Amino acid sequence: MTTIQQLLDGMRLPVIAAPMFLISDPKLALACCKAGIVGSFPSLNVRSTEKLEGWLVEMKNGRSEIEKETGRPPVPYAVNLVVHKSNPRLRADLAMCVKHKVPIIITSLGVVPELIEAVHGYGGIVLNDVAKGYHARKATQAGVDGLVAVCAGAGGHGGSLNPFAFVNEIRQSFDGPIFLAGCMNQGSDVAAALAMGADYAYMGTRFINTKESRAIAPYKQMILDSSSGEIITTPAVTGVNCNFMRKSLEENGYDVEKLLMPGKINYGEILTAKEDEAKGWKQVWSAGQGVSGIHDVPSVEELVTRLEQEYRRTVERIGRL
Ligand SMILES: Cc1cc2nc3c(=O)[nH]c(=O)nc-3n(C[C@H](O)[C@H](O)[C@H](O)COP(=O)(O)O)c2cc1C
Numbered sequence: 001m002t003t004i005q006q007l008l009d010g011m012r013l014p015v016i017a018a019p020m021f022l023i024s025d026p027k028l029a030l031a032c033c034k035a036g037i038v039g040s041f042p043s044l045n046v047r048s049t050e051k052l053e054g055w056l057v058e059m060k061n062g063r064s065e066i067e068k069e070t071g072r073p074p075v076p077y078a079v080n081l082v083v084h085k086s087n088p089r090l091r092a093d094l095a096m097c098v099k100h101k102v103p104i105i106i107t108s109l110g111v112v113p114e115l116i117e118a119v120h121g122y123g124g125i126v127l128n129d130v131a132k133g134y135h136a137r138k139a140t141q142a143g144v145d146g147l148v149a150v151c152a153g154a155g156g157h158g159g160s161l162n163p164f165a166f167v168n169e170i171r172q173s174f175d176g177p178i179f180l181a182g183c184m185n186q187g188s189d190v191a192a193a194l195a196m197g198a199d200y201a202y203m204g205t206r207f208i209n210t211k212e213s214r215a216i217a218p219y220k221q222m223i224l225d226s227s228s229g230e231i232i233t234t235p236a237v238t239g240v241n242c243n244f245m246r247k248s249l250e251e252n253g254y255d256v257e258k259l260l261m262p263g264k265i266n267y268g269e270i271l272t273a274k275e276d277e278a279k280g281w282k283q284v285w286s287a288g289q290g291v292s293g294i295h296d297v298p299s300v301e302e303l304v305t306r307l308e309q310e311y312r313r314t315v316e317r318i319g320r321l
């Protein structure tokens with residue numbers, strides 16, 4: 001069976017550009033693979049399994065082009081499958097990923113042993129998103145190849161645990177690869193993730209602000225204008241805790257002061273705008289607390305080059321201490 005180390009051999013930097021709902025697509029994923037890091041997208045970013053096949057074919061063709069151009073196989077890519085029972089497309093999307101031998105499957109909101117078996121069957125690997133110690137234990141018992149440790153402040157459905165606490169807890173019972181997620185923007189953050197016992201950095205919000213991302217210009221501008229204290233964790237938009245930018249919540253009619261008041265939440269009152277306009281990720285923009293460290297919108301290549309330089313400088317500096 002392929003190991004993650006074999007699969008990811010040749011990466012320029014131990015970084016995955018994380019899958020992001022409404023943001024990531026083949027254009028962003030291919031730019032990442034070309035730049036030497038893992039690119040990814042959620043299967044649900046396309047409206048149907050047939051359209052997902054179109055994206056998988058685009059990835060195959062795009063990767064062949066990169067290989068012709070650079071003379072070496074590009075870094076693999078990942079597809080994120082939401083395995084929660086409420087996802088009616090899981091079975092069909094998984095079958096499509098199996099058909100196209102997607103190298104890495106990232107599962108979120110649960111763990112499904114049959115899926116792991118199916119992906120291992122063609123030599124693929126499975127990473128599972130976890131936010132608590134018991135999720136991690138369940139996933140490793142089911143046979144996943146690596147864990148994405150989603151920590152406090154991460155974009156999307158961020159976790160609540162401190163990264164030191166969580167990585168150390170996972171390490172007590174798992175010696176496989178850990179992908180650390182939450183608030184990383186710089187090469188020094190990647191080095192710090194490795195120093196604390198993780199193996200790869202899993203970066204989302206930083207990649208919203210790249211030239212290749214699908215986010216519209218005002219979304220990217222709001223990231224430039226926001227700071228960590230303006231990331232609000234609330235279940236008010238999607239029904240479960242998720243991190244959104246305060247300005248975006250306000251623009252959509254949410255009374256953020258009320259959202260922050262413990263014990264006084266009344267969603268009927270909070271949501272003053274029309275429900276269909278205000279609800280959902282499309283209007284209310286998610287980002288992680290790392291926004292305070294994002295000051296530009298570079299191309300993926302420029303970003304990865306900078307990350308690599310910062311990473312090397314940090315490793316040298318630590319080596320000298
Ligand atoms: C806008 C946005 C959408 C996201 N959508 C998904 C998703 O569809 N599936 C998923 O597994 N994670 C999703 N995430 C979480 C990321 O995959 C990743 O865990 C997170 O962005 C890492 O934290 P960071 O944003 O602080 O770097 C999303 C994050 C953001 C910011």
